[in-house]
Every structure is written in C-alpha cells, then in structure tokens.
Amino acid sequence: MKSLLLFLQKYKAFITLLLLEAFCALLIVQNSHYHRALFFNSSNAAIASLLGVSNQVRNYFHLQEENDKLAEENAALRNLMKNFSRNPATFQYDSVRQFSYIRARVIDNSVNKRHNLITINVGARHGIKKDMGVIGGGGIVGKTRYISDNFTLVTSLLHTETMVPALIKDKVNIATVQWRGDDPDYVDLLYVPRHYHIMPGDSVFTSGYSGIFPPYLPIGTVASATLRTDAQFYDIKVKLVNDFRRLTHVEVTRNLELPEIDSLKTQVP
Amino acid sequence: MNRTIVMQIVAFFAYLLAQALVFNKAVLFGTAYPYIYPGFLLVLPIDLATIPGMLLGLAMGLGVDAFSNTFGIHAAASVAFMFLRPYVLNMLTPSRGYQEGTALQPANLGLGWFMSYALPLLFVHHLLVLAIEAGGSEVFWFVLLKAFFSTLYSFVLITLVLYLFANRSKK
Structure with a gap:
C-alpha cells in the first residue's frame, strides 16, 4: 500500500498527463465519429458573435469584390428572366416551389484544414434544422450540422466526410x-x-x-x-x-417536400 | 488580487483572442500555420508546478479549440507542451542556475537561449496539432514539413510579440 502511494506520488505528473490526454482524445473522437458536440464550438453564441465582429472588419476589405459579384449575379438572373418570359415552357417550376431559401451571412470559415467548418448567422430561431443544404457564391457550400439558437455550424464541401x-x-x-x-x-x-x-x-x-x-x-x-x-x-x-476563400453570403435550402419523402421511406420494410 | 496574476489573466485572454480572431486567418501558402498562443505558456513563471501548468495548457487549448472548431486537438497538444516544459527548462539551466523570479523572456535570457528553449517545444506542439488534424490520412513527411515551417513562423511571431510587450512593461 505504501509503495503504491509512493509510486503515485512519484509519477503524479505523468498520471495527470495521461488522464488529461485521455480526456482530449475523448473530445476528438466524440466529435469526429459521433457527430455530436460535447464541447463548445463556434455555434456557441458568445464565440460566434466575437468571430462575427472580426469577420465584419475583414469584410470591409472585400466590399468592392462583393459588389462586382452581386452585379454579375443580378445580370445573370435578369438574363434568365428574359428567357422565361419569352418561353414559359423552359421554366422549371417544380424545383422552384419545392425549395425555400433562408439568407445567411458567413461569419467564420476555413479552407486549410481537412475538416473545414463554416459558421453562419442563422440558427434554430430562423428555422434551420440539421442536414439542410447550404448554397452560395454560384455553387454549393455544404450541409448544416450543429445548430444553436442564432448560429449554425456548416460542414463545408471542403470537409473530407461530406x-x-x-x-x-x-x-x-x-x-x-x-x-x-x-x-x-x-x-x-x-x-x-x-x-x-x-x-x-x-x-x-x-x-x-x-x-x-x-x-x-x-x-x-x-x-x-x-x-x-x-x-x-x-x-x-x-x-x-x-x-471558398471568398465566401461571404450563403443561402440555406429547405426542401419543403422532404418530410413527406422521409415518411414514405419509413414505410418501406 | 496580486498584480502579476491580474496581468497573467489579461495576457491569457489577449493571446487566446489574438489567436482566434487574427492568426487563425494568417496561414501562409497552405503550409505554415501560425500558433502564437503557446507564447503565453512559454513565458509562464519558472516555478510553476507541472500539474497546474498542464491544467493551464488544457484551458488555453480548449479555448483555442472552441474558436477553431478543432474539438480537443489544441488542448491535447498544449497539455503535452506543458508536461515537457519543465524538462526542457531543466536541461537548459544556466551554470549558476536561474535567478529567482526571472521572467523567461528573450530580452532577459538572450535570444540564443530562448531559441533553444522555445523551438523544440513549439515543434513538438505543432507536430502534434498537425498530425492529429491529419488523422493519419496525409503522408507523414508532409505533416513534418508543415510542422517545420509552422514552427519557424510561430517562433518569429511569438518573439516579436514578446519583445514588443517586454519594452512596454519596462517603461
């Protein structure tokens, strides 16, 4: 008994190291394999609003670029509209009605990791749910994953598991x-x-x-x-x-027919 | 409360926020990742015991993890960093021993000493962060290369920050 206590006394720093590292390993494994946030991430309100402020400052430097992009998108949409009024048959009304879009601003983003996540400024209060699509910048961006009241963490397309x-x-x-x-x-x-x-x-x-x-x-x-x-x-x-380095505004897509599709799928034995 | 403790708490949050809001965005060429928050851990007092040191490392690491969505990676590396720190300090003891209350600043102990103290620790820390992040999916020598460049980058930034603030506090 005494020798055990002596042993613990002698190696207490090393034992603490093992315990703390085991705790960290648990956090890492939980989050990469069980898709569950055990600890804070940037969908946390305080963290997200801090990141938002720093992002706003950074965005100022890209305003011109952002304006050009919006103008371009406007022109493309106007061209599209011209086609529709001339030939209503080409208008794919189904896919337009099937989806509704929720506008959001990117407040944090990364492209340098293997598991890149994007924080956006809409959350459960705006009707965001898990596994909704996120589009923007002319293409697709990712899927929603962690949702808090006012913020959502999106698994980027630049995430090796997407x-x-x-x-x-x-x-x-x-x-x-x-x-x-x-x-x-x-x-x-x-x-x-x-x-x-x-x-x-x-x-x-x-x-x-x-x-x-x-x-x-x-x-x-x-x-x-x-x-x-x-x-x-x-x-x-x-x-x-x-x-993806220049992502500022995105839209979350909500498939209005998805609940119906899902309930059909559950009826298959 | 003790003035130095207040200063340490301020420094803790200053390093954390600087890392989270500024330096996380300052990756160079996709290979050099600047981690400056170990600068806070490097200059903690000499007589800080290993276990409280590791707990401080854990706190700082979890803070950085929360901002970078890395869930425990920085915490794991920082705990290991703080475990190794006393050993490196022991190995580098000057011939007459450390003077009591010496701050572990490059300005006090010389840039050469600081390099041999900070570079190995930073390298281990960076290697751990980048290797866990890669999760065994990247070729190891590429992770090693990234760790090498990142360490140099972080070291330059940390040293600059330390010199800037050392001058501040002397006046």
Whole structure:
C-alpha cells in the first residue's frame, strides 16, 4: 500500500498527463465519429458573435469584390428572366416551389484544414434544422450540422466526410462529389463507370437525389479525367465554381417536400 | 488580487483572442500555420508546478479549440507542451542556475537561449496539432514539413510579440 502511494506520488505528473490526454482524445473522437458536440464550438453564441465582429472588419476589405459579384449575379438572373418570359415552357417550376431559401451571412470559415467548418448567422430561431443544404457564391457550400439558437455550424464541401450526389450534364446521372483534403479549388468525382466518355470541360451539377440540394445547381467543371487500366471507375478532378476563400453570403435550402419523402421511406420494410 | 496574476489573466485572454480572431486567418501558402498562443505558456513563471501548468495548457487549448472548431486537438497538444516544459527548462539551466523570479523572456535570457528553449517545444506542439488534424490520412513527411515551417513562423511571431510587450512593461 505504501509503495503504491509512493509510486503515485512519484509519477503524479505523468498520471495527470495521461488522464488529461485521455480526456482530449475523448473530445476528438466524440466529435469526429459521433457527430455530436460535447464541447463548445463556434455555434456557441458568445464565440460566434466575437468571430462575427472580426469577420465584419475583414469584410470591409472585400466590399468592392462583393459588389462586382452581386452585379454579375443580378445580370445573370435578369438574363434568365428574359428567357422565361419569352418561353414559359423552359421554366422549371417544380424545383422552384419545392425549395425555400433562408439568407445567411458567413461569419467564420476555413479552407486549410481537412475538416473545414463554416459558421453562419442563422440558427434554430430562423428555422434551420440539421442536414439542410447550404448554397452560395454560384455553387454549393455544404450541409448544416450543429445548430444553436442564432448560429449554425456548416460542414463545408471542403470537409473530407461530406459527400454530395452529382451528375455530369448529358452523360452520367449518378456520381458522388467528395473532397480529398488538399487543394480547396478541386474536388473528386467518384463512381463514374469507365464506359462513359468523359472530357475535361464537362459540367458537373447536383443531381438532387439526396433531397438536400435542389437539382441542377452548378458544382464545377471537369478539370481532368483519367482512366487507369483495370480500374472500374474514372479518376476525375472537378474545378469548383466556388472560391471558398471568398465566401461571404450563403443561402440555406429547405426542401419543403422532404418530410413527406422521409415518411414514405419509413414505410418501406 | 496580486498584480502579476491580474496581468497573467489579461495576457491569457489577449493571446487566446489574438489567436482566434487574427492568426487563425494568417496561414501562409497552405503550409505554415501560425500558433502564437503557446507564447503565453512559454513565458509562464519558472516555478510553476507541472500539474497546474498542464491544467493551464488544457484551458488555453480548449479555448483555442472552441474558436477553431478543432474539438480537443489544441488542448491535447498544449497539455503535452506543458508536461515537457519543465524538462526542457531543466536541461537548459544556466551554470549558476536561474535567478529567482526571472521572467523567461528573450530580452532577459538572450535570444540564443530562448531559441533553444522555445523551438523544440513549439515543434513538438505543432507536430502534434498537425498530425492529429491529419488523422493519419496525409503522408507523414508532409505533416513534418508543415510542422517545420509552422514552427519557424510561430517562433518569429511569438518573439516579436514578446519583445514588443517586454519594452512596454519596462517603461
């Protein structure tokens, strides 16, 4: 007994080290495998508002750029509208009515980690729920994950565990987009079978199969498509339309039909 | 309350906020990550015992984690940092021993001494943060390279901050 106490006395710093490291390991594992926030993250109100202030200061330096982007988007929308008034048949009314959009501002963002998360300034009070889609900057941005009253933490498309169902226009209907974790300008397009003829420059869109994102939203264009011998699928790199370093405003998409779809799915035995 | 303790508390939050709001955004070329908050842990008093030191490291690490959405990675690295700190300090004891109450500042003990004190500790800390973050999915030498550049970057920033504030407090 005495020798045990002596042992504990002698190695108490080392034992404390092990205990504290075990605690940290628990935090890390909990958050990467169980998708549950055990501890504070930036959807916490105090932390989010501090990040928001610093972000506002930083945004001042990009106002001009932001204005140009908005003007461009306005022009594109106006062009689109012109087409619709001339030819109402091309108007895809279904997908417009199926989704409603909640506007939000990005208050924190990163592109340098493997698990990048984005903090936005809307939360449960604005009707945000888990696993809603987030779009913006002309493309897709990510999915909602942790939600507090006024803020939401979004798993970015630049998060190695985010997968988005995608299609290649006029060619492939079922494929998946996933980020490899290195270059924030490129993602991989997985599961494109070898019998298709894929060329650099092909456009990649959301397929809408997940019900999270509206269909036919641009994701990017094929930058390179290689086919290794005996590989079942292509190795495809897709250049993103979004510049994730310059993300300032996003929209959260709410699929109004999702509850109905989900309840149907639960009826399948 | 003791004036130095108040100053330490102010410094704690100053380092935490500077890291969270400024330096988290100052990554260079996607390879050099500046972590300046270990600067606070480096200059804590010499006679701070290991266990309270590790608890301080944990607090600082969890604070940085909360802002960077890294959930425990910085906490784990900072606890290890504070565990190793007394050993490095022991190895670097000057021939006549540390004078009582000496602040572990580069301005007091010389830049050479400070380099041999801070660089190994910072390297271990950065390597831990980057290796846990990569989660075994990156090639190890690339993590090592990132840790190397990040350590140099952080060291320069920390030393600059320490010199700036050492001059402030002397006046």
